Amino acid sequence: MADQLVSDGLRSELRKLSVLKGTAPEFDPSAAPESPMELFGEWFMLAVRSGVREPHAMTLSTVGADGRPSARVLILKDVDSAGWHFAISTLSRKGCDLAARPFAALTFYWPELVRQVRVSGPVVADPPAVAAADFLARPEGSKQMALTRRQSQPFDRPEELDEALEHARQELNSTPDLVPDEWCSYAVRPDEVEFWQGDPQRRHQRLRYTATGNSWLRTRLWP
Numbered sequence: 134m135a136d137q138l139v140s141d142g143l144r145s146e147l148r149k150l151s152v153l154k155g156t157a158p159e160f161d162p163s164a165a166p167e168s169p170m171e172l173f174g175e176w177f178m179l180a181v182r183s184g185v186r187e188p189h190a191m192t193l194s195t196v197g198a199d200g201r202p203s204a205r206v207l208i209l210k211d212v213d214s215a216g217w218h219f220a221i222s223t224l225s226r227k228g229c230d231l232a233a234r235p236f237a238a239l240t241f242y243w244p245e246l247v248r249q250v251r252v253s254g255p256v257v258a259d260p261p262a263v264a265a266a267d268f269l270a271r272p273e274g275s276k277q278m279a280l281t282r283r284q285s286q287p288f289d290r291p292e293e294l295d296e297a298l299e300h301a302r303q304e305l306n307s308t309p310d311l312v313p314d315e316w317c318s319y320a321v322r323p324d325e326v327e328f329w330q331g332d333p334q335r336r337h338q339r340l341r342y343t344a345t346g347n348s349w350l351r352t353r354l355w356p
């Protein structure tokens with residue numbers, strides 16, 4: 134009964150909510166650049182200029198050894214010819230997933246521009262120097278938390294966190310340039326990237342880039 138009431142209230146709220154209410158910029162798929170990295174750069178810079186909140190937040194989807202998908206939000210670190218980069222602890226659930234199945238999908242959603250970008254492909258570890266540079270540039274609190282080395286484990290005793298953070302502080306005090314072995318930077322090397330420009334009338338524009346050796350095949354998709 135309680136479930137029913139929650140569900141009724143939630144359902145009616147859901148019906149009232151609007152979607153695709155942003156301001157869609159012009160997008161001409163036939164004039165799109167040859168590489169998806171270039172188009173991503175254009176879209177990303179426009180997202181920044183347009184005041185999209187946290188445009189570098191993306192959903193990273195992985196698959197575990199058991200075949201089950203899992204998704205979470207992460208921060209994009211770079212995009213270049215090697216792909217879309219992010220840095221994580223290999224001890225976390227996503228790290229274990231990638232060790233078991235080195236493939237991932239990334240999803241960006243920029244509601245202010247009614248835009249979505251989807252990236253997918255194999256995931257390749259960057260050279261250790263990239264991970265080190267990323268770790269060393271992190272805020273102190275982020276480094277300390279990473280050094281607890283417990284992300285994604287069951288959290289039973291809050292005092293354990295204080296102890297682990299204190300230990301991490303001491304580790305960093307004695308070795309300020311410490312980079313934990315399990316810190317890893319990865320690149321999703323896309324074999325597919327799709328740009329989606331939403332339209333309130335549902336005439337969405339979709340452009341998919343598919344890797345074909347040294348070049349990209351561009352295909353428009355039905356909305």
Ligand SMILES: Cc1cc2nc3c(=O)[nH]c(=O)nc-3n(C[C@H](O)[C@H](O)[C@H](O)COP(=O)(O)O)c2cc1C
Nearest residue numbers: 190203205206207208221222225226227228284285
């Ligand atoms: C906006 C945003 C940014 C985040 N950035 C990171 C990040 O840079 N690194 C990270 O490990 N988790 C980040 N998280 C938390 C992850 O979504 C996730 O909870 C965490 O990485 C554990 O995921 P896992 O258990 O699947 O490994 C962020 C979450 C949000 C909402």
